[in-house]
Amino acid sequence: MIQFYAPDIETTGLLPESDSGHCCRVLRMKEGDEVCVVDGKGSRFRCIILEAHPKHTMLEIVERVPVPNHWGFELTLAVAPTKHADRMEWMLEKAVEIGIDRVVLLKCARSERKVMKTERLEKVMISAMKQSLKGVLPILEEVTDFKTFVSSVPDGVAKYFGYCSEEYPRADFSQNFKPQTSVVIMIGPEGDFSPEEVTLAVDHGFMPVTFGDSRLRTETAALYAVTAAHVINRLSNR
């Protein structure tokens, strides 16, 4: 199954330019053909092509099916962008495939990259949503200061942050993660969170966790955390 993405399909009935090109030029679909479209807001539409145009393909909606995320909890990944942007892109592609609800780019004291354009990440995320047959595009937030973010997470949310140094007592993530209504996992930059950030996070109710005995890169730790949350969630639904 191929999914197209048209965030405004219900108001415009149009496939955006990139998806129109893919549909009509690459796949050579024609007037009268049936296509599957998601709006990234939790709906999938069965549509018929009214006009096959390489830039502005016009559709008629035949059926609308709700496709909410299937994991049953709200997962926010707050991660410090890596020095190399491609590592972030790859990780986000995988995280969206596996399942997240929100991504926050964190600006930390030791961040090697304090600025990151979200356009390219957004494209990667849209592609991963389509590929993995989801109907909800995760929210991608601009780079946010660590302090601002930490103090913005409300009480009642389960809060974790990965921390590398053995000098600080840490819980095992796999053994302590509990799927709850709302979960936030923070992953620090290549140089880890600073001691001040650790104190601030703990003061705001974040649990310092380790992902095991391997030293993981930032993007690997992020993906490990997302996967572990899903695995444990599935186990708890047994």
Added chain:
Amino acid sequence: MIQFYAPDIETTGLLPESDSGHCCRVLRMKEGDEVCVVDGKGSRFRCIILEAHPKHTMLEIVERVPVPNHWGFELTLAVAPTKHADRMEWMLEKAVEIGIDRVVLLKCARSERKVMKTERLEKVMISAMKQSLKGVLPILEEVTDFKTFVSSVPDGVAKYFGYCSEEYPRADFSQNFKPQTSVVIMIGPEGDFSPEEVTLAVDHGFMPVTFGDSRLRTETAALYAVTAAHVINRLSNR
């Protein structure tokens, strides 16, 4: 901590060319400096530089510490190489960081790539072993025919294979994986295993499994499986 890799350190006392260059040219280390070296066979060595040479750095071993893999079970990932080689490289880097013992490249009926050079993958794996502070380099096996591999896995090994089609009854991997002495997980190509391969795998005691309700790319499924195995292993050691 920086780890260098010298598979023959005990017999030659030498850092290979690439690591000599990194040590002496990039890090500008000198005679008398202490370095940490792993042999990829489960030992880490504390060494002193006898002669700092950009191609043939000579070392004296001061101490040898055994560093076996820490997860306590043998994990083999048998995976069909993806069409795009970079996806395989990314996945293997992450899998080595998280922890695997052996990788088998599978040639399947529907493989989009039936040939893959192992030199580059080996380099990626060495780098990931060093980076994640491991002392054992996972075994990387050349491309192996699906039928040959499936019939080569002995009884007593826990055997799983990811399968996408809902037409075949599948168990949930997270809910059914049991950490045992030896585990093999097979992940098929972009077009999935063929019906004949599924039958053959089941006949040889492989359990068909699903990783959840998201359609995952080959490399994402492989990484999900490796991570899930570790998470469940840590949970069972609670």
